[in-house]
Amino acid sequence: MAELVAVIASTHHPFYYRASTATGEERPPFADEWVRKITAFRETLTKARPDVLVMVGSDHFHQLWLDNMPQFLVGKAPFYDGNFYNEEREFGLPRMLLKGQEDLSTYVLREGIDAGFDLAFSNELRIDHSITCPIITLRPQNDLPIVPIYTNIFAPPLPRPKRFVQLGRTIRQLIESWPSEQRVAVIGTGHLSLELGGPRQFGPHGPAPEFDQRAVEWISTGDIEGCLAEVTLDSLHAPGNATHGFMDFMLMMGVAGEGRKADYVDTYDLFHTMEAYFTWYPNGGPR
Amino acid sequence: MSKYLVNKFLYTVDRDPELVERYREDPEGTVAWWEERHACRILNCHGGESSTWVRFDDTERAALAGHDYPALFELGAHPFLTLTLFIAMFERDYEEPLGFQQEYARRLSHFSLPYPDIAT
Numbered sequence: 001m002a003e004l005v006a007v008i009a010s011t012h013h014p015f016y017y018r019a020s021t022a023t024g025e026e027r028p029p030f031a032d033e034w035v036r037k038i039t040a041f042r043e044t045l046t047k048a049r050p051d052v053l054v055m056v057g058s059d060h061f062h063q064l065w066l067d068n069m070p071q072f073l074v075g076k077a078p079f080y081d082g083n084f085y086n087e088e089r090e091f092g093l094p095r096m097l098l099k100g101q102e103d104l105s106t107y108v109l110r111e112g113i114d115a116g117f118d119l120a121f122s123n124e125l126r127i128d129h130s131i132t133c134p135i136i137t138l139r140p141q142n143d144l145p146i147v148p149i150y151t152n153i154f155a156p157p158l159p160r161p162k163r164f165v166q167l168g169r170t171i172r173q174l175i176e177s178w179p180s181e182q183r184v185a186v187i188g189t190g191h192l193s194l195e196l197g198g199p200r201q202f203g204p205h206g207p208a209p210e211f212d213q214r215a216v217e218w219i220s221t222g223d224i225e226g227c228l229a230e231v232t233l234d235s236l237h238a239p240g241n242a243t244h245g246f247m248d249f250m251l252m253m254g255v256a257g258e259g260r261k262a263d264y265v266d267t268y269d270l271f272h273t274m275e276a277y278f279t280w281y282p283n284g285g286p287r
Numbered sequence: 288m289s290k291y292l293v294n295k296f297l298y299t300v301d302r303d304p305e306l307v308e309r310y311r312e313d314p315e316g317t318v319a320w321w322e323e324r325h326a327c328r329i330l331n332c333h334g335g336e337s338s339t340w341v342r343f344d345d346t347e348r349a350a351l352a353g354h355d356y357p358a359l360f361e362l363g364a365h366p367f368l369t370l371t372l373f374i375a376m377f378e379r380d381y382e383e384p385l386g387f388q389q390e391y392a393r394r395l396s397h398f399s400l401p402y403p404d405i406a407t
């Protein structure tokens with residue numbers, strides 16, 4: 001059976017690429033420390049020596065649209081182009097091409113549907129910065145095949161937080177039962193408190209630092225029950241109008257498991273939103 | 288009320304560099320042209336299979352034609368779509384980095400929770 005060698009949850013700040021590659025006058029004052037943190041975070045994936053990456057993210061109205069909106073969608077294609085014109089325009093993100101692990105996509109779809117998730121699929125999926133950002137930060141050589149999994153955190157009605165946790169648990173079971181000798185890492189990205197297009201956007205910190213603190217506590221201690229007791233679709237409006245992206249972190253807590261403390265935790269308080277980085281090693285440390 | 292159609296306008300203009308410029312320069316004309324020619328088009332179908340019933344109401348048309356992003360927020364347009372497109376059109380007019388984004392927040396500062404519903 002395949003081995004789950006690392007579970008990683010991260011924010012996906014689209015400005016990292018530009019900040020980290022800028023030089024001279026253009027380089028923002030927070031860039032050096034940010035690069036240092038990302039480099040340390042990257043090492044937690046490298047050490048796990050994965051062969052395949054399952055990438056959980058959320059399309060930001062790029063390819064998926066309101067005339068046909070899936071709640072959970074799995075990419076099943078031999079390749080995925082990455083990044084869209086408006087991400088190049090606003091964030092300076094580069095065009096990318098990622099390889100797909102199609103047999104694992106097939107397995108996740110068949111077994112996931114049988115396990116009670118009516119997963120949508122796509123045979124021609126262009127992935128956006130929710131998946132390309134963690135490739136840029138965690139695996140910049142972009143040498144591993146992926147299975148992209150998209151969640152709807154953007155276009156209500158949304159699935160409830162509990163459903164995200166359940167999907168995370170199911171993804172873990174599917175990987176661990178995949179008849180293959182491959183080493184698999186799951187990387188999922190979401191948001192802490194975040195406001196987009198509202199009065200609290202682009203402040204000196206995230207819109208709700210107290211929420212961020214609690215969120216980091218829930219994630220780093222694997223406190224799924226505590227988190228589910230407080231987080232609802234309604235409650236997530238309070239910390240910022242785009243905070244529903246936190247449910248992707250809840251999905252990753254589901255992958256990591258109830259009560260599982262993260263083996264690596266780091267945060268970085270930036271303008272607009274707080275960065276947060278977590279790694280779990282399901283079977284002890286990397287071997 | 289056709290929040291969906293307002294979102295569709297923002298979405299289809301935002302992804303087309305020429306339309307972004309056209310909407311910046313001539314908002315009223317672009318909105319009228321788009322409603323006439325593109326509003327009914329189902330994105331994944333050819334023109335012969337367009338919808339026959341979609342149109343803006345007057346408030347929505349006026350908000351779009353006036354580049355009035357506080358009004359769009361009030362109407363429940365998806366804030367991510369509005370923000371992304373308006374950054375593309377107007378960030379360039381501000382000297383300071385994030386100058387437009389902060390002005391945008393200020394112009395919405397009279398809103399408090401709960402914000403207008405964005406469900407479509």
Ligand SMILES: [Fe+2]
Pocket residue numbers: 012060130190191245
């Ligand atoms: Fe995002």
